[in-house]
């Protein structure tokens with residue numbers, strides 16, 4: 195959000211739009227792609243700031259300097275082009291309705307791509323004039339938009355979700371029936387795992403117990419994580435394997451739920467879940483790679499071209515590197531390093547930027563300050579309204595947080611802190627302030643779900659990005675008011691308030707810790723404040739709705755900015771990667787109630803089709 199587009203690039207815009215300078219010959223444009231992008235990079239690194247030429251929005255002197263530099267670049271590139279006139283011009287031309295989200299040329303009829311980047315975008319006749327006999331032409335069967343990005347998702351978790359029992363939206367009886375079925379059909383003693391249950395759907399809405407699972411699970415250990423991933427329901431077999439008894443103390447930052455006799459009931463909250471991690475068979479490297487692969491395939495079907503993986507260790511990063519090396523990474527990954535080993539490794543070895551033409555980057559750390567609101571793990575200043583003894587969990591002490599913020603800041607890493615409760619959000623902002631964080635550092639607060647009025651302007655002053663997951667509206671509409679009460683409910687999921695205050699926003703899904711990872715559900719939710727299932731009908735606190743344009747920018751340019759990638763991604767602009775998503779209809783032209791009916795027709799990353807519903811027919815070559 196509030197990002198600036200690379201204005202000088204209009205020099206190469208062949209759309210013939212009103213704001214563009216006279217285009218230089220298009221043939222040369224495409225011949226010079228690599229030179230142009232290299233030259234642009236070097237210019238950007240000297241100017242460091244923005245590229246507004248002639249747009250009266252910046253001071254004249256800076257504008258003049260940037261324009262002069264650009265002119266020098268153009269002249270030298272013209273010279274270079276005449277030497278290199280035989281280079282290919284456009285390897286692919288995409289033809290159809292294109293919405294660029296670039297304010298200087300919002301619409302286009304065609305887009306030429308060379309080596310993964312957009313080399314021309316504008317009218318069909320002008321762009322098609324760049325074609326040679328080797329140019330591949332692809333029809334856009336729908337409406338193309340900049341590729342959808344998810345600023346907060348758990349990739350291997352999505353893969354694991356695809357592999358295990360899916361308990362979303364089920365009643366308790368249905369969950370138990372599914373476990374019984376799995377117990378009948380799998381070898382004795384093998385683990386039954388599942389996730390996605392939510393007692394909010396049950397009557398009464400209370401946490402379940404080990405005994406209920408025991409009745410249907412025979413000899414199988416059973417572990418079923420709640421929809422938010424912050425608590426796990428286990429049977430007595432797992433309690434025994436993990437040696438959890440009435441004498442086991444609650445671990446730091448965790449809770450073993452107990453009955454009146456102090457016996458564990460079979461619910462482990464937040465860090466208490468660690469007690470079973472050591473007895474659940476660990477996934478092998480091959481298991482993990484399989485999960486990542488199937489998740490990435492799913493993302494392409496959902497229209498995602500880029501994801502920010504919100505907390506990965508060194509092993510997962512090594513899997514990404516292997517996939518990249520083999521050319522098998524279909525979605526861009528911005529990996530947030532998490533855990534002691536990754537922290538130590540990256541602080542010693544530095545950032546990994548732009549691996550494989552922007553397919554993979556590691557330049558941020560993910561930290562966890564608190565738990566989730568549903569399981570009352572979100573750290574609140576005042577107690578929970580529906581549990582007056584509880585304030586939530588502090589998963590990281592201020593001193594540790596400040597130490598990591600300082601170390602990361604010094605080495606040029608971005609810090610992305612999970613903070614949901616108002617107290618955790620404030621602690622994150624306090625630590626950033628102490629660490630001297632400025633807008634250039636683009637530090638992030640992941641979730642930022644409950645933010646007080648006093649803290650809103652602090653995001654703006656320090657340029658802290660709110661990395662939000664709009665799809666939580668569906669879940670929160672069922673119980674958030676019970677948790678925080680009427681006086682604090684206006685601090686919860688305040689998307690429009692963030693926008694109005696001028697906070698930079700990046701939108702994601704937190705899937706599988708939320709109802710849906712589907713970007714079209716996020717779009718619908720931002721605009722209507724309804725869940726993926728269309729509830730509640732009037733929208734939950736509908737004053738926090740945003741319009742389609744704002745929503746789309748949060749899902750494209752927002753994540754690009756939050757990953758320092760706005761010069762390559764986020765809009766369909768000459769010089770950017772050709773990453774786009776084709777929808778079945780123009781989202782600006784459908785009624786907001788019909789946004790849920792949109793579908794994904796095609797997904798393209800760096801000019802390569804990663805998903806296609808229609809098996810596009812290649813158009814006749816010129």
Ligand SMILES: [Zn+2]
Pocket residue numbers: 346348504704707
């Ligand atoms: Zn998350």
